[in-house]
Amino acid sequence: xxxxIVGKGGAETEAGTLPSQEVVDSMHAYNEALAxxxxxxxxxxxxxxxxxxxxxxxxxxxxxxDGPFAEAKELIxxxxxxxxxxxxxxxxxxxxxxxxxxxxxIGLDVWRVFDASDVPxxxxxxxxxxxxxxxxxxxxxxTPGT
Amino acid sequence: MASDADDQPPxxxxxxxxxxxxxxxxxxxxxxxxxxxxxxxDVGLAEELAQDALVAALEQWPESGVPRNPGAWLMxxxxxxxxxxxxxxxxxxxxxxxxxxxxxxxxxLPQVDEIEDDLLRxxxxxxxxxxxxxARVALTLRVLGGLTTDEIARAFLVPESTAAQRIVRxxxxxxxxxxxxxxxQAAELxxxxxxxxxxxxxxxNEGYSATAGDDWMRPALCEDALRLGRVLAGLMxxxxxxxxxxxLMEIQASRSAARVSPSGEPVLLLDxxxxxxxxxxxxxxxxxxxxAEKLGDGAPGPYxxxxxxxxxxxxxxxxxxxDWAGIASLYEALAKLSxxxxxELNRAVALSMAYGPAVGLQLLDQIAGEPSLKDYHLxxxxxxxxxxxxxxxxxxxxxxxxxxxxxxxxxxxxLLQERATACREAG
Numbered sequence: 001x002x003x004x005i006v007g008k009g010g011a012e013t014e015a016g017t018l019p020s021q022e023v024v025d026s027m028h029a030y031n032e033a034l035a036x037x038x039x040x041x042x043x044x045x046x047x048x049x050x051x052x053x054x055x056x057x058x059x060x061x062x063x064x065x066d067g068p069f070a071e072a073k074e075l076i077x078x079x080x081x082x083x084x085x086x087x088x089x090x091x092x093x094x095x096x097x098x099x100x101x102x103x104x105x106i107g108l109d110v111w112r113v114f115d116a117s118d119v120p121x122x123x124x125x126x127x128x129x130x131x132x133x134x135x136x137x138x139x140x141x142x143t144p145g146t
Numbered sequence: 147m148a149s150d151a152d153d154q155p156p157x158x159x160x161x162x163x164x165x166x167x168x169x170x171x172x173x174x175x176x177x178x179x180x181x182x183x184x185x186x187x188d189v190g191l192a193e194e195l196a197q198d199a200l201v202a203a204l205e206q207w208p209e210s211g212v213p214r215n216p217g218a219w220l221m222x223x224x225x226x227x228x229x230x231x232x233x234x235x236x237x238x239x240x241x242x243x244x245x246x247x248x249x250x251x252x253x254x255l256p257q258v259d260e261i262e263d264d265l266l267r268x269x270x271x272x273x274x275x276x277x278x279x280x281a282r283v284a285l286t287l288r289v290l291g292g293l294t295t296d297e298i299a300r301a302f303l304v305p306e307s308t309a310a311q312r313i314v315r316x317x318x319x320x321x322x323x324x325x326x327x328x329x330x331q332a333a334e335l336x337x338x339x340x341x342x343x344x345x346x347x348x349x350x351n352e353g354y355s356a357t358a359g360d361d362w363m364r365p366a367l368c369e370d371a372l373r374l375g376r377v378l379a380g381l382m383x384x385x386x387x388x389x390x391x392x393x394l395m396e397i398q399a400s401r402s403a404a405r406v407s408p409s410g411e412p413v414l415l416l417d418x419x420x421x422x423x424x425x426x427x428x429x430x431x432x433x434x435x436x437x438a439e440k441l442g443d444g445a446p447g448p449y450x451x452x453x454x455x456x457x458x459x460x461x462x463x464x465x466x467x468x469d470w471a472g473i474a475s476l477y478e479a480l481a482k483l484s485x486x487x488x489x490e491l492n493r494a495v496a497l498s499m500a501y502g503p504a505v506g507l508q509l510l511d512q513i514a515g516e517p518s519l520k521d522y523h524l525x526x527x528x529x530x531x532x533x534x535x536x537x538x539x540x541x542x543x544x545x546x547x548x549x550x551x552x553x554x555x556x557x558x559x560x561l562l563q564e565r566a567t568a569c570r571e572a573g
Contacts, residue, residue: 036262037173038376041426081426083369088169115403 002041002083002113003090005097008106009075014048014068019100026098034082034093045078076109087112163208171200174217175292176377180264182224183327189271190317193289195231199223265290266381267327272316273342274325281316282345283352288313290377291370301367302352339382343391343449346374350395354402368399379434389438390450396431397456400424411557416465428460451480470500487516495528503535523552527562534569543569 012019019027034040046052049067056063069075080097084090090110099107175196182192199220213219272286287293287301299309319325330338353367375392382388404422407413435457438450446454455476462468477493490513498506510529519525530545543566550562 036377036380038373038380041430083373085172085366085369086165086169088165089172092166092169092173 001086002081002115003087004109004111004113005080005082005090005094006076006109006111007078007080007097008108009046009049009077010105013046013077014050014075016048016050023098023100030096030098031080033096034080039082039084039089039093040080041083042081043079046076049075081113163212164204166212167200167203167207170203170212170216170220172292174220176265176268176290177261178217178220178224179289180268181221181261182228183268183271184260184264185225186228187327189268189285189289189320189327191231191321193317195224195227196220198227202227262381263329265377266329269342269378269381270329270338271320271325271327273338273345274320275338275341276323276325277316277319279345279348281312281319282341283349284309284312285316286345286374287349287370290374293370301364303364339385339387342378343387346371346378347391347395347449349374350398354398365402368395368402371395372399384441386438386440386442387447387449389434389441390447390453393431393434393438393453394449394456396427396434397453397460400427400431400460415459416468420463420465423460431460432457446479448480448483451476451483455480468499470496474500487513487519487522491519491522491525491528494532498532498535503532507532507536521552523549523558523562525549526552530562530565530569534565539569 018024031040031043034043049069052067054065054067054069056065080093082090082093084093087110090112094108094110097108178196178199179189179192182195183189186192186195202223203216203220207213268289269286272289273282277285283302284298287298288295293301295310295313296306298313299306302309329335349367350371353365353369353371372392372395375388375395379388379392400423401415401418403424404418404420405413413419431453435450435453438453439446442450455473458469458473458476474493474496477489477496481489481493490509494506494509494513496506497509507529510525510532513519514525514529526545527549530542530549533539533542533545546562546566546569550559550566553559553562
């Protein structure tokens with residue numbers, strides 16, 4: 001299953017202040033650990049919201065609101081997309097994010113990413129399960145062009 | 147003495163910690179076992195020691211909380227257990243002095259680079275050709291994937307006792323035959339690496355062919371295999387075929403959601419809704435393929451070639467845009483490495499798509515007599531399709547009927563019979 005670990009932004013990330021070399025290094029080591037464990041799918045850092053925009057809807061009409069946005073604590077500064085076995089594993093990895101000392105408040109969100117192939121089996125009715133069985137037999141051999 | 151995490155009845159108040167411990171295990175098991183195996187020079191014993199530490203964690207962490215560095219905690223406890231065990235276990239008596247010395251002088255946790263080397267040693271030991279394929283797969287999932295015996299059993303549709311036995315026997319074989327805990331030397335490396343890649347790809351295919359089986363453990367095997375492949379790519383960044391295998395698995399996995407219709411029927415590649423392909427996995431696959439091709443220096447291995455074929459499909463936003471000529475020549479290169487009738491059959495399909503049905507048919511006629519394809523319904527099925535396209539309806543009908551008789555799949559039989567009937571009507 002896939003999870004997105006979202007790093008929350010704040011006054012500093014909004015100001016575009018670059019983190020200390022120490023933080024950069026530990027972040028790099030963390031990303032490396034994720035990659036070496038085979039769980040990292042993608043990781044990106046985000047620019048301050050002044051470089052982005054929000055789209056608001058009212059009565060079916062869209063309005064573009066240019067950044068920066070007012071509520072800094074609702075902003076995000078970066079994310080990791082990981083593929084792990086369980087929600088607990090995602091949380092365990094999130095706990096290992098090297099958050100600089102002195103950071104207060106909610107620093108990270110862990111979101112489960114919807115995956116179209118994540119459909120649980122017990123959601124299948126009996127006749128579909130039967131079809132499933134046939135499918136499995138059929139896919140047991142590689143068919144041309146699959 | 148060894149026991150699975152899930153064999154322990156979880157304390158009610160500790161249920162949450164229990165799940166957290168499982169997560170820690172998933173992350174730490176391979177490195178822990180690898181580090182221990184270097185200390186005790188025995189993969190089986192290392193795995194048992196690691197399991198013991200896991201049991202200790204299950205006992206203590208619900209009370210004390212998960213420690214700040216759970217990996218180091220587990221390693222320290224395992225080492226302590228190792229010393230206890232040496233005192234009790236005659237099997238190790240002759241190694242006692244050497245082992246005691248090592249345990250006494252090593253740092254609590256081996257250095258990071260050392261752990262990387264240990265992990266690689268663990269990969270090669272778990273996939274050692276002296277073990278049966280079943281044993282290699284079970285042991286790899288256990289010591290590198292951190293899967294429990296129960297999970298392995300469910301994934302391979304065998305009783306738990308069978309899975310447990312495979313692991314026990316694998317560990318005993320390694321010990322009895324004194325298989326060294328090491329990365330093979332250059333001369334032996336490529337053959338041994340082949341076994342490692344084979345194990346990982348077999349695990350992947352076991353999950354991929356199940357797609358969405360009764361038990362969720364089976365499709366999850368694809369993720370296990372991908373994870374192992376990505377780990378291996380990190381450990382052996384200079385080996386082109388490792389990246390080739392990762393590329394192949396990433397691209398194949400990108401199609402998971404599109405391979406089955408909402409009603410549960412298989413959807414063949416050309417009929418798949420390409421919007422449902424996972425673009426991120428495709429991107430990762432193409433990147434890995436590029437790396438494999440660059441490292442391979444113009445002589446791609448079988449996994450890289452298969453990945454390149456998969457990439458031709460992945461790059462085509464529309465099935466019409468498929469580079470069939472490219473696919474045909476990749477199949478030709480693949481056939482040169484390991485000629486197989488299945489590869490030829492696939493090549494015939496590609497040739498017919500690129501240069502017309504007559505060209506494909508010509509190749510099919512060359513392999514028609516292959517004994518290994520005697521009962522393979524796709525041969526007459528493909529042949530029927532090409533004959534149909536050439537307007538040779540009567541011959542096509544015979545082929546479709548033959549294919550219908552050969553397939554064991556009721557749905558497919560119905561489809562082939564329909565096509566046979568259509569030949570008659572059209573003719």
